[in-house]
Amino acid sequence: MFFSIIIPLYNRPQEIDELLNTLVNQTYLQFEVLVIEDGSTNDAKSIVDSYADQLDIKYFFKENAGQGFARNFGFERARGDYFVIFDSDCLIPADYLETVKNYLYEHHLDAYGGPDAAHESFTAIQKAISYAMTSPFTTGGIRGNKKHVGQFHPRSFNMGVSRQAWEKVGGFILTRLGEDIEYSIRIQENGFKIGLIPEAKVYHKRRTSFAQFYKQLHFFGRARINIYKHFPKELKLIHFFPAFATLGMIGTLAMNIIYPPLAYILDFLVIMYFMLIFFHSWSVNKSLKVAFLSIISSFIQLTAYGLGFMQDFVKRVIFATN
Template sequence: MKLNFSIIIPVYNRPKEINELLESLTKQDFNNDFEVVIVEDGSTETSEKVIENYQSQLNINYFFKENSGAGASRNFGMQKASGNYFIILDSDVIVPPQYLTTVKNTLESNYTDAFGGPDAAHHSFTALQKAINYSMTSFLTTGGIRGKKKGVGKFQLRSFNLGISKKAFEITQGFSKMKTGEDIDLTFRLWENGFETQLITEAFVYHKRRSTIKQFFKQTYAFGTARPILNKKYPESAKLTFWFPSVFILGFDLSILLLFFRISELLDVYFFYFIILLLDSLFRTQKIKVAFLSVITSFTQFLGYGLGFLKSQFFRKK
């Protein structure tokens, strides 16, 4: 099958980010034509003028619609696209030059109807953004589930960087109405319909994620609230490891409480863990500021996800 790529990008009030993404797409070493479909999701600060600057360099189709969320906007873009294989990107990513070539070569040698790719920190990112990237990708914080494990058939997709064939989209109808966790939900429905997924390790993007601790907390809190909903919808997917962030936070609270009884051993364990995080981040990033911030962002990640998980697990309206 000849692959004809359509890149689908939902955007909401982020003209500066879409500018960086489009610029990176002009630098692809890809020899084939590809389409870019940008769906403006009811933005008050539109990207129209930015997009006009790239019309002569890229095959862009631009649509404006009422705000309905990223999932519905991705579906809208896939419905409008002309290609037979859709690549979904978040507006806050930068794509390295070899990205499309890597995806094409991998799918031609090992075809699956969906794929996911990991993320990395670009050299231009702030120290906080690099720290957030560390927290989201480190084996010490997430177990490497967001892009470090190879596997065909059972890789769970992430919406910031994924691909899906037109056939798979038409059968699954794309993303559900879930506001968070919709990419995992899509993965399960792909599997239910007999489609395979894979991780293309080399098809990474530079993902900015959030630029403040508060934004990062809100994002991880949303991730945590989504997981019990997914567990209920797909009971076979539930794992004890999903409880780890909540247990981590409750254990940390207990370690503080035990200090009043002059028991410090549990807090010592946490202190040792954070020292390991700091040293590992320093080794990986070579930046002492990023390393210290990685401790803060990792704790924020556990706190946000753990609290969101507990609230959704025990206080969600049935």
């Protein structure tokens, strides 16, 4: 089994250096790497070239069109039986390809995804953000959890697609705003088998500040409505949870002014919720600092996603504008 690892890149030379350094240590060696520079002004060609004697690696530069179409560019030039997609801000465990290869031999999948986790080298903020994106009390653990709700949809930070699926379905038709979910739904609708490989984790750095995290999650909330516009049946009740939570917190603040006696009950529930997050994060990360920051990151995860979701729900669903 031969893998083609495809990495879209935009103005992140340091990230690709760290990612490629982890690929050098893979225990399974039947793979190539394609780095697609998507119109960057700060390119990484010299960094990629420095790995030429350690990896079967190719560097391409194209005009900026977004990450989905950069991946398509890589698909068209790949030689592998499977195309493996990573975001540039990931670190890959040494046994990743070995794990995927062994799993696919035993349980055939035409497309797969894997979970993400926080690496020990991550900052406290990065670990808190990772917690907020994987916790059962925020995302419901649906991003790479064995007990995910409904059909599992691989996410493009850690995703694989067979050559056969690509040849029939084609590549991404969206370049951003939920492009990975749309693609996996289309793969499934064409009769291909999709699943989670629980042990095929990557260490996903995501964002390095809460401001960047807010912007990213607001975008994710809007992306869910974009998926709905293509596939209405894919909008589930669980996707409304951040919006409901956001409205609940806004209502709680308002109630403190309008009717304080009722606000005491609501305040207690909000405090208990975030205390639950604090103690759960503490048990997971073994760090009081990360546990405290997890309260902030979880608040941002819920409200940023919720506000982005409500913004485009009102605009594109209620008022039916583009």
